Amino acid sequence: MGKLLQVAIDGPASAGKSTVAKLVAHKLNYIYCDTGAMYRAVTWAAIHDGIRLDDEKSLRVLLHSINIRFIPSATGQRVFVNKKEVTEEIRMPEISNNVSTVAAQVPVRKSLTDLQQEIANAGGIVMDGRDIGTTVLPDAEIKIFMVASVRERALRRYKENIEKGIQTPLEVLEQEIEERDRKDSTRTISPLSKAADAVQLDTTNLTIEQVVNKIMEIIEKKA
Numbered sequence: 001m002g003k004l005l006q007v008a009i010d011g012p013a014s015a016g017k018s019t020v021a022k023l024v025a026h027k028l029n030y031i032y033c034d035t036g037a038m039y040r041a042v043t044w045a046a047i048h049d050g051i052r053l054d055d056e057k058s059l060r061v062l063l064h065s066i067n068i069r070f071i072p073s074a075t076g077q078r079v080f081v082n083k084k085e086v087t088e089e090i091r092m093p094e095i096s097n098n099v100s101t102v103a104a105q106v107p108v109r110k111s112l113t114d115l116q117q118e119i120a121n122a123g124g125i126v127m128d129g130r131d132i133g134t135t136v137l138p139d140a141e142i143k144i145f146m147v148a149s150v151r152e153r154a155l156r157r158y159k160e161n162i163e164k165g166i167q168t169p170l171e172v173l174e175q176e177i178e179e180r181d182r183k184d185s186t187r188t189i190s191p192l193s194k195a196a197d198a199v200q201l202d203t204t205n206l207t208i209e210q211v212v213n214k215i216m217e218i219i220e221k222k223a
Helices: 017-028 035-048 056-065 099-103 106-120 132-136 150-163 170-186 208-222
Strands: 006-010 031-034 068-073 076-081 125-129 142-147 199-202
Touching: 006 017, 006 132, 006 208, 017 031, 017 035, 017 125, 017 208, 031 035, 031 106, 035 056, 035 068, 035 076, 035 099, 035 106, 035 125, 056 106, 099 106, 099 170, 106 125, 106 132, 125 132, 132 142, 142 208, 150 170, 199 208
Parallel strands: 006 125, 006 142, 031 125, 142 199
Antiparallel strands: 068 076
16 A cells, blocks of 8 residues: 555444554554543543533643653553553543543643644544544545444443443443433534545444454555
């Protein structure tokens, strides 16, 4: 494959974006950028510092005082806020249920969007999130919009939680995902929406391998 491409993978919570994006990046030998982890890291820092999650002024100050870093490891990507590793903590329910509020704040959105665009500038990147194809990388050569039923997404989250020792009833997870969808789709700045030129991929009845293969086919056709 000649030119280094920008690959944007968007979709709602627990559609499988991060898992698939990592595998696609590995197959292409591209950089993987987990934008969701960035927003989760800011959410963790805000909660840790006792900042109100819709306080734009305090969040702007916070953004100037923290450094978010990703370090590759054999078990996956490790996430640090300043010198503190938060890889596991940012995946806890408290963060999952509050990240949409933080992500809707203008200073947070602008700061992280600027950073994401800087990372993707040279191409050779697979980036997943909610607004990659519409806002962050509107000129990306490849745009995928992954969807799955609420029930299927709740089941995926349930299985992930069980592995981490988190006991949350499936019905509660369905309600949380529906609420997350509502927040993400109705926020004023960069709401979750499918880019006009994105390929929609319903992953409800597909394995991870099947989804990766379909995306690779799309990329190969485009390239």
